[in-house]
Amino acid sequence: MSVVVNHLTYAYSEGGKPLPPTLIDLNFTIEEGEFLGIIGHTGSGKSTFVKHLNGLIASEKGVVTVDGHDLSEKSERKIVRSLVGMVFQYPEYQLFAETVYDDVAFGPKNMKCDEAEIKKRVVRAMELVGLDVDRFSSRSPFELSGGERRRAAIAGVLAMEPKYLVLDEPMAGLDPKGREEILALLERLRRENGCTIIMISHSMDDIARHATKVLVLEKGSVYLFDKPEIVFSHAEELMSIGLSVPNVTKICIEMNRRGVPIPKTICTENAFLNWFKEGRKHA
Amino acid sequence: MRDITLGQFVAGNSVIHKLDPRSKIGMMILYIVMTFLVKRIYFFAIPLAYLIIELILSGISLRYILNALKPIRILLILMFVLNLVFTKGENVWLDLGFWQITGEAVLQSCFMTLRIILLVAGASMLTLTTSPLALTDGLERLLSPLKVFRFPAHELAMMMTIALRFIPTLMDESDKIRSAQMARGADFESGNVFRRVKSMIPILIPLFVSSFRKADELAIAMESRCYHGGEGRTRLHQLRFRLPDLIAILVTLLFVASLIVVLVLF
Ligand SMILES: Nc1ncnc2c1ncn2[C@@H]1O[C@H](COP(=O)(O)OP(=O)(O)O)[C@@H](O)[C@H]1O
Ligand SMILES: [Mg+2]
Numbered sequence: 001m002s003v004v005v006n007h008l009t010y011a012y013s014e015g016g017k018p019l020p021p022t023l024i025d026l027n028f029t030i031e032e033g034e035f036l037g038i039i040g041h042t043g044s045g046k047s048t049f050v051k052h053l054n055g056l057i058a059s060e061k062g063v064v065t066v067d068g069h070d071l072s073e074k075s076e077r078k079i080v081r082s083l084v085g086m087v088f089q090y091p092e093y094q095l096f097a098e099t100v101y102d103d104v105a106f107g108p109k110n111m112k113c114d115e116a117e118i119k120k121r122v123v124r125a126m127e128l129v130g131l132d133v134d135r136f137s138s139r140s141p142f143e144l145s146g147g148e149r150r151r152a153a154i155a156g157v158l159a160m161e162p163k164y165l166v167l168d169e170p171m172a173g174l175d176p177k178g179r180e181e182i183l184a185l186l187e188r189l190r191r192e193n194g195c196t197i198i199m200i201s202h203s204m205d206d207i208a209r210h211a212t213k214v215l216v217l218e219k220g221s222v223y224l225f226d227k228p229e230i231v232f233s234h235a236e237e238l239m240s241i242g243l244s245v246p247n248v249t250k251i252c253i254e255m256n257r258r259g260v261p262i263p264k265t266i267c268t269e270n271a272f273l274n275w276f277k278e279g280r281k282h283a
Numbered sequence: 284m285r286d287i288t289l290g291q292f293v294a295g296n297s298v299i300h301k302l303d304p305r306s307k308i309g310m311m312i313l314y315i316v317m318t319f320l321v322k323r324i325y326f327f328a329i330p331l332a333y334l335i336i337e338l339i340l341s342g343i344s345l346r347y348i349l350n351a352l353k354p355i356r357i358l359l360i361l362m363f364v365l366n367l368v369f370t371k372g373e374n375v376w377l378d379l380g381f382w383q384i385t386g387e388a389v390l391q392s393c394f395m396t397l398r399i400i401l402l403v404a405g406a407s408m409l410t411l412t413t414s415p416l417a418l419t420d421g422l423e424r425l426l427s428p429l430k431v432f433r434f435p436a437h438e439l440a441m442m443m444t445i446a447l448r449f450i451p452t453l454m455d456e457s458d459k460i461r462s463a464q465m466a467r468g469a470d471f472e473s474g475n476v477f478r479r480v481k482s483m484i485p486i487l488i489p490l491f492v493s494s495f496r497k498a499d500e501l502a503i504a505m506e507s508r509c510y511h512g513g514e515g516r517t518r519l520h521q522l523r524f525r526l527p528d529l530i531a532i533l534v535t536l537l538f539v540a541s542l543i544v545v546l547v548l549f
Pocket of ligand 2: 046048168
């Protein structure tokens with residue numbers, strides 16, 4: 001099963017009149033178990049696209065299906081919302097309950113889980129994000145630190161046990177440690193729970209390291225959709241549309257310029273190290 | 284949610300746009316007085332003519348005025364019907380047995396409805412041609428003589444400015460929080476009134492929290508730029524009373540005077 005996007009075009013409207021389209025004829029498939037990184041300039045339509053994935057907005061033109069459920073059908077949206085978890089930008093701003101426990105339990109409660117199941121899910125979600133259940137359950141979400149609040153909010157989405165987890169710039173405004181924690185959590189979710197991750201990020205390094213597929217949006221169209229090493233080997237094109245490339249790629253470009261031939265597809269520290277070791281073996 | 288426009292301002296470069304906000308506020312007060320002085324329906328011709336001249340001079344399309352009337356259409360209909368039912372008269376136009384529609388009632392209904400329409404249209408002319416900032420500025424200056432009675436004119440104007448500034452931000456924010464809670468399975472549409480009000484809590488609490496945070500941040504930002512109240516504060520945009528202002532006020536007074544003459548004579 002997978003997410004299939006077929007000829008998706010979307011235009012916002014203002015005062016009843018449609019604006020120029022934000023998304024133009026998107027076509028691709030997100031396979032199960034994948035880690036899709038979405039990159040693109042601000043305003044390229046990344047957030048607009050991910051909102052389609054659980055029917056928060058729906059277009060008349062084009063079809064999005066999640067595991068075969070067509071999102072243009074209103075009756076299917078409820079099913080899809082329990083399949084697709086959505087972590088918006090600055091998710092900590094949606095915290096509202098008196099205690100962390102109640103806030104994390106909001107999703108499962110809406111899914112009409114019974115009391116025991118809710119408890120099980122809350123405990124599991126809090127453990128996943130690394131919030132100690134005994135210490136944090138009864139605290140107010142508003143007295144946590146920034147990073148803890150972000151993790152509590154993410155736990156609120158994880159408690160719904162989504163098969164697909166969509167995150168819109170989940171690391172924005174976090175310190176390096178907080179960023180690493182979120183990335184480690186996503187890796188763990190994918191490895192252990194087989195969760196499909198779809199993440200918007202401006203950090204090319206993080207995308208290169210973790211993503212298995214990269215979608216580049218430019219002015220609402222698909223600019224590139226491929227494995228990270230292929231996408232980032234198009235460094236010049238990416239820079240021409242105002243995007244950056246991973247630091248390792250920058251080093252590789254500079255090495256090539258100075259006469260050290262190195263494959264264009266190397267974009268992570270690990271790949272770089274492997275290439276280096278190979279070279280030493282042959283030397 | 285997005286379509287709520289409070290005192291929507293249409294930028295422009297017309298004579299009306301360029302008038303001092305103080306004169307425009309004064310003109311509107313005179314205009315309101317006019318509509319209340321009118322005793323017979325055909326005398327509305329005078330404020331109506333005034334409004335039409337203002338509309339033409341401002342270059343604002345009639346559509347905006349109609350848009351301003353849209354939210355009160357239910358109220359207008361209700362007013363019309365109530366007046367039709369409760370006004371007593373002799374001159375029966377239509378006899379339904381249990382209920383008679385009299386000529387007086389129809390006239391009274393039209394009269395009341397027209398008055399409300401003219402009032403709202405006139406008030407929206409002010410907000411359509413005056414930016415919210417200019418409006419609060421003008422209000423502050425007009426109210427500042429009351430400072431001798433310790434009336435907080437500056438604080439009031441500043442509060443209004445800030446409130447107006449944050450309406451779109453809060454709209455945006457509530458949209459976002461709503462989406463986030465819907466993604467967590469919140470349902471805002473079904474159930475009885477009590478349930479629906481309760482379902483708003485997950486939106487309202489984050490909205491309050493973020494409003495307080497924004498207020499805090501704004502206060503710090505203002506203080507770090509040396510804001511310390513209205514005392515001794517100078518302005519980037521000085522309000523100036525010029526010749527067009529004088530003419531506009533005189534013309535308005537002329538309209539009021541002619542209405543009074545008409546009222547006395549007929
Ligand atoms: N609610 C909305 N109404 C109208 N236009 C919008 C709305 N949300 C976003 N847009 C427009 O759609 C475009 C894409 O926005 P968005 O999807 O947020 O981009 P990104 O997340 O890639 O920065 C922008 O030009 C933005 O102005
Ligand atoms: Mg965005």
